[in-house]
Amino acid sequence: MVMSLMRSMVGVVLLAAVLALSGCGYNDLQGLDEDTKAAWSEVINQYQRRADLIPNLVNTVKGYAAHEKDTLESVVQARAKATSVQVTPELLKDEAAFKKFQEAQQGLSSALGRLLALAENYPNLKADQGFRDLQSQLEGTENRITVARKRYIDKVAEFNKMVRYFPTNLTAKFLLHLEEKANFTVADEKAVAKPPEVKF
Template sequence: MSMIVARMVLVSLLLTGMLTSSGCGYNDLQGLDEDTKAAWSEVINQYQRRADLIPNLVNTVKGYAAHERETLESVVQARARATNVQITPEFLKDEAAFKKFQEAQQGLSGALGRLLALAEQYPNLKADQGFRDLQSQLEGTENRITVARKRYIEKVAEFNKMVRYFPTNLTAKFLLHLDEKANFTVADEKAVAKPPEVKF
């Protein structure tokens, strides 16, 4: 019985020592956890901005290219899939859900690319001021998404280092029950590494 009490006292002293030492990282880990959540919120904010622009873009293209129904429907369906993924605080801990979200966003990016390429076939659509404004806003949003994702990647890297480095890994694991966070990945790294083919 006294052995169990001695172990409990030892564990209590170790925890107290960790919390009172400057190297335990308790506050740093809490701060980085909040930073990653805020950075992720900005990524979601920019994806939502893009999703909000799509109906206007589709409607503008419809006026000029109504018979391109398949392309228009694929954009609408891709938007529905991308906005259908439920984002909760636990989402960042679930790698499978995170991957599903990424795939939906990549699908939407591909569908938008096909829609914008379609505009090349319609000179009147390309000349339409409303279409040009929407296209410009969409391009700006894509840039904002890239910046937001970059900031999130940096914050996750910083957080994951703290979770893995000693002695803060002890605080992360035993006191806060924190694990590494998922980060953005590329579905097909070989395809991305291959230079694009340019034909004239």
């Protein structure tokens, strides 16, 4: 009788614990944490794809625009800087390192923009099939980077809400020791918000 009562009480306690855990967001938080890591991995994957294409693009342009040495060197240096930042899961937790990574990628984007603008000055370069293919691949990669960053931003927003909302914030803080994740930012929001000036 006593054993039967004890088993019943243990069963009730276990059932209550399972029900409590299902309402505390434990699994949802774990799932969202994994989703943000996967989304971040896709961002890195696309940045790596871009970095892999750049040497081919630079070599193609070199043949046509040898005297544009400064622009070519700036692309090579920006690529080196962007790929030198160690990308680890801890990067997402370190706001300063995350900002440094973003700045390096933005520098590479700017250098690539200048390189592609060079093509306007070289009709033979624009007509070169290899250059056009590389340019098309880079444009596609830039679009993929934008999509991957958007997905990451969405997952981080979803995760951060769970970390902040009650009662899941208690699980996040005390049980899982999770904090809000950093998201993409722009170094100079005023400059980005300003419409571009087009001159003919």
